[in-house]
Amino acid sequence: MEDLPGIVITGASGRMGQMLIKTVVDSEKARLVGAVERTGHPWVGMDVGEAMGGQPLGVKVTDEPLEAFAKAQAVIDFTAPAATLQFAKLAAQARAVHVIGTTGMTDDDIAKLGPCGRHAVIVRAGNMSLGVNLLTQLTKKVAEALDEDFDIEVIEAHHHHKVDAPSGTALMLGEAAAEGRGVDLADVADRGRDGITGARKKGDIGFVAIRGGDIVGEHDVLFAAPGERITLRHVATDRSVFARGALKAALWGQDQKPGEYDMLDVLGL
Numbered sequence: 001m002e003d004l005p006g007i008v009i010t011g012a013s014g015r016m017g018q019m020l021i022k023t024v025v026d027s028e029k030a031r032l033v034g035a036v037e038r039t040g041h042p043w044v045g046m047d048v049g050e051a052m053g054g055q056p057l058g059v060k061v062t063d064e065p066l067e068a069f070a071k072a073q074a075v076i077d078f079t080a081p082a083a084t085l086q087f088a089k090l091a092a093q094a095r096a097v098h099v100i101g102t103t104g105m106t107d108d109d110i111a112k113l114g115p116c117g118r119h120a121v122i123v124r125a126g127n128m129s130l131g132v133n134l135l136t137q138l139t140k141k142v143a144e145a146l147d148e149d150f151d152i153e154v155i156e157a158h159h160h161h162k163v164d165a166p167s168g169t170a171l172m173l174g175e176a177a178a179e180g181r182g183v184d185l186a187d188v189a190d191r192g193r194d195g196i197t198g199a200r201k202k203g204d205i206g207f208v209a210i211r212g213g214d215i216v217g218e219h220d221v222l223f224a225a226p227g228e229r230i231t232l233r234h235v236a237t238d239r240s241v242f243a244r245g246a247l248k249a250a251l252w253g254q255d256q257k258p259g260e261y262d263m264l265d266v267l268g269l
């Protein structure tokens with residue numbers, strides 16, 4: 001047991017944090033060595049198992065990330081952009097693999113991860129499920145095969161707590177479609193329509209975000225031409241698909257050189 005890679009979960013009380021803790025505790029390939037929450041959170045100082053309403057797990061929730069990271073081989077982080085930037089520096093200092101599931105990071109945020117990736121392995125993806133990562137490859141292929149007569153729209157739906165739009169997954173799918181078309185997503189993305197927008201611009205890649213109830217995560221890539229339509233779809237019904245992917249990334253990262261990677265590297269897609 002002591003030989004198994006030790007994992008710290010940040011954002012321990014969150015929707016993904018709790019799912020990640022269960023996934024690590026149930027795994028025979030890793031052990032939970034830390035749980036981090038923000039200063040002032042009521043869980044800080046409590047046993048994380050008890051805080052989750054179950055049996056004690058022998059791990060106290062802490063608001064001192066570096067202390068926790070120093071005992072770990074990997075940090076799995078599904079929190080918020082500002083927290084993730086702070087954790088990236090500390091994970092690099094501790095030489096721990098940093099698995100980043102946090103979405104809503106700007107290009108500037110992502111650029112700030114560069115120096116951290118020189119000291120430690122970073123695996124970052126807007127979606128850690130096998131299905132979505134496969135869908136990015138299918139999207140790229142379909143976009144490659146079709147011309148601009150096919151309008152591309154990425155339509156996503158999530159629960160009403162989600163704070164960022166378009167989702168990280170929608171952006172991954174948009175990037176894949178743009179790559180297939182040989183264009184830069186920044187030049188063709190249409191991220192908000194309201195009022196007299198004018199007719200759709202040929203070649204644009206549109207994004208539509210639905211927010212409601214407890215939807216875990218649904219993504220459609222629509223290719224619409226006069227007379228026919230193709231839809232590629234992924235539906236997540238359980239957050240465990242993201243947590244399993246993140247744990248796989250943390251274990252995979254143990255054998256890699258410092259650098260920035262994504263789930264396509266982990267899954268060999």
Ligand SMILES: NC(=O)C1=CN([C@@H]2O[C@H](COP(=O)(O)OP(=O)(O)OC[C@H]3O[C@@H](n4cnc5c(N)ncnc54)[C@H](O)[C@@H]3O)[C@@H](O)[C@H]2O)C=CC1
Nearest residue numbers: 011014015016037038078079083101102103126127128242
């Ligand atoms: N890449 C993927 O496969 C997936 C990514 N996500 C992303 O993960 C992130 C979290 O999602 P949820 O769990 O639904 O959100 P949530 O709001 O339920 O959880 C976020 C947690 O992070 C904690 N947190 C915030 N700042 C912190 C700090 N400085 N130190 C420690 N903890 C801090 C919060 O207290 C909260 O417990 C979002 O960006 C979401 O889009 C979610 C699901 C899958």
Ligand SMILES: O=C(O)C1=N[C@H](C(=O)O)C[C@H](O)C1
Nearest residue numbers: 103126127162167168169217
């Ligand atoms: O916030 C979520 O819940 C999710 N976020 C990710 C995203 O932004 O794409 C992944 C998943 O769809 C759930």
